[in-house]
Amino acid sequence: MGKKGLLIILSGPSGVGKGTIRQEIMKEPDLGLCYSVSLTTRAPREGEKDGIDYFFVSEEEFERQVGAGNLLEYTRFVKHSYGTPRDYVERLRSEGKNVLLEIEVNGAMQVMRKMKDDPPLSIFILPPSYKELERRIRGRSTECEAVIQERLKQAKAELRLAENYSYRVINDNVGGCVSRIAQIIRQEMGS
Ligand code: 5GP
Numbered sequence: 680m681g682k683k684g685l686l687i688i689l690s691g692p693s694g695v696g697k698g699t700i701r702q703e704i705m706k707e708p709d710l711g712l713c714y715s716v717s718l719t720t721r722a723p724r725e726g727e728k729d730g731i732d733y734f735f736v737s738e739e740e741f742e743r744q745v746g747a748g749n750l751l752e753y754t755r756f757v758k759h760s761y762g763t764p765r766d767y768v769e770r771l772r773s774e775g776k777n778v779l780l781e782i783e784v785n786g787a788m789q790v791m792r793k794m795k796d797d798p799p800l801s802i803f804i805l806p807p808s809y810k811e812l813e814r815r816i817r818g819r820s821t822e823c824e825a826v827i828q829e830r831l832k833q834a835k836a837e838l839r840l841a842e843n844y845s846y847r848v849i850n851d852n853v854g855g856c857v858s859r860i861a862q863i864i865r866q867e868m869g870s
Pocket of ligand 1: 697718721752756762781782783784785786
């Protein structure tokens with residue numbers, strides 16, 4: 680059997696630009712990356728597609744998946760549930776693919792705790808400053824003030840968890856951040 684693929688966790692506070700970084704890093708042809716599509720109970724945003732951005736499911740279906748033990752990790756985040764399907768991740772890794780999870784910090788901590796014998800490569804994306812993070816969260820005009828406040832509070836708590844990760848990378852500009860992450864993955868692939 681070939682070498683098992685890496686499990687890579689890309690995490691960081693809400694609004695730090697994880698989604699954009701993930702999309703860009705997926706374009707790097709030599710990293711052998713597969714994106715782990717999560718389950719969520721939230722409604723699709725404009726342009727989001729079922730099975731590509733998320734598997735959009737009902738609360739009942741989500742609970743069923745939790746009950747069946749099918750999720751590697753899951754969390755409640757601002758009124759909705761998000762979770763990573765376990766089988767999909769393990770199957771791809773056994774095929775030698777490097778599987779990328781883009782998840783919030785609570786789920787990332789669950790994976791790190793569960794996988795002590797086979798530790799993931801965990802990367803925390805930091806904003807250039809808290810002020811800048813607030814500006815970015817507010818810039819997403821899709822949400823009402825109450826949700827924004829909730830996300831800011833959450834982001835502050837999330838920033839405190841950065842030290843638990845294998846690597847911390849500042850997202851001062853997307854290109855620079857992506858190339859630093861790509862470099863980290865290449866280095867881990869070689870070791
Ligand atoms: P959004 O609703 O903006 O797509 O995502 C909200 C947050 O949930 C983001 O921080 C995103 O990274 C995170 N997230 C997406 N999928 C998962 C998942 O499967 N598990 C966990 N723990 N967080 C997730």
